[in-house]
Amino acid sequence: MGKTRKTPSIIDKPMNFCPGCGHGIIIRLICEVLEELGQDNNVIFPIGVGCSSNLGGGLVADRFHCSHGRAAAVASGMKAVSPENIIVSYQGDGDAYSIGIAETINAAYRNENITVVTVNNTNFGMTGGQMSWTTMPKQKTTTSQLGRDCDKTGYPMKFPELVASQFNIAYAARGSVHSPASINKTKSYIKKAIESQMNNEGYSVVEVMSPCPVNWNMTPVEAMDRIKNELIDYFELGEFKQREVIK
């Protein structure tokens, strides 16, 4: 007999994601973790602009729709006045790493005691699949129609590695949702991130590789295969900054 998986109580209705999208899985994981840690009635989500905005429509939880890219700054202000709440920003790669890179990186720089979850689907999904700072070399998007030329547009950004190597933060990891095993692993990363916040250890970030079949012009299965066969060679999965063991 397999385990019964109960829908977390703060999820109250279906969200508006495209078929085969990974957002739903990631939001579910966050909610399961919050419930398991007893924080599902003590959480505020500053939400990014883009597909991540859909989180607001499906949860019975406090959240705030931030302007594009600013969620980490809003989260910093929330945590400053309300340290008893768990603050989880939920953002896409375009929101967090392109328009919001200043706010995202400076929250890590200050080691704010917040948790940042970024959904990396290698493009701007909501606006119809434009190139983002995580678009892969030669990847075709509506603004890199011949395939991304990284010599002219930059190479895909590895944010968790960047902040883990440069700043004094609590936890950084990258997960994926392309297989049951990767989903379970990602859940354990999100759990460690939120535990580190509960323990006042500082900034935690979990990036999650997520399929975007509509904008990748793929079937959902092909999109999952792309993550497995192409993306995780470049965007390596794992923990880049481990929590210090507290004795």
Add this chain to the structure above:
Amino acid sequence: MGEMWKGNHAIAEAAVRAGCRLYAGYPITPSTEIMEYLSARLPEVGGSFIQAESELAGINMIIGGAACGYRSLTASSGPGISLKQEGMSVLADEELSAVVINVVRYGNGLGTLYSAQCDYHRETKGGGNGDYRVIVLCPSSIQEAIEHVFLAYDLAEKYRMVAMIMTEGALGQMMEPIEMPDFIEKKRMPWALDGHYSYKKIGIFDRNSMKEAIDLNQKYNTIKENEQRWESDNLDKADYVFVSYGLPGESTKGAVEQLRDEGYQVGFIRPITAWPYPEKAFNLINPNVKGIITVESNATGQMVDDAALSIKKTKRDKNVPTYCLPYVYGIPAIKEIKKDFMKILSGEIKEVY
């Protein structure tokens, strides 16, 4: 006689005493002393201070504090307030209360360090994208600026919106003897995010934007009706009424006093709220008034538009000329205002409207 305080420090201490729990901002002359003071002072009273990476991040941190229902503050000048417009539009949209201070300095782009009133249009007409207003208080003394900190928070919370204190570089830098009010205790606003989902929210894509916009406009109309503030004198007898706010407003009062001693029938209005504009003061003006004269510390003449519209609205059957004396920056001297008044009388300075 009270203690001598520098304007920016006095505003900062007033915010602490008014129960401010969070300051976030970025240094810029001539407002920086506010954040310097609060960097040390707020932690002493259990508040938080965040030195932000930009004014944009600063206002977004204030959004976080305001969304959680605590009194939050940011301050800046000129181009720094430009960067905050995105966040002020968000605060308007989400109907959150916060106080923003603009210690105005003159100029476009990076601008200058001169004390001025060049940001009048931006602050009183909304400033960011969209269809909103901000309550704008304009003190003319340090004591009044202190009172405005308390008033700004009260109005911001009563109407759930941004209240701005539009002070001036010189007012921030100068010193005056003042009386500092006592501390007040503020709890989390009852409507705030507390992590417990105490108030139901709808999804971002489920909002009724038509209803929200109409309700918001209704709120602004209520504020226009109830919150106009001004100081005035001799309006019922005046042939000419001067209109000026802030430090130029004080010079104008001095000029009006001297002109009356010299036998001229003049009066003045000193707007204390720049938005809502004190239209009601114009109701008190002599029906046979010959002209309205704004005295402004900018080059283009900005408040003159609101003065002209107000006299049109309150004296519909008359075509009262409205003049503008724009002194670009600084604080005009009484003798300059008097000299230019003579040019209006002689016809050398023409009306704007």
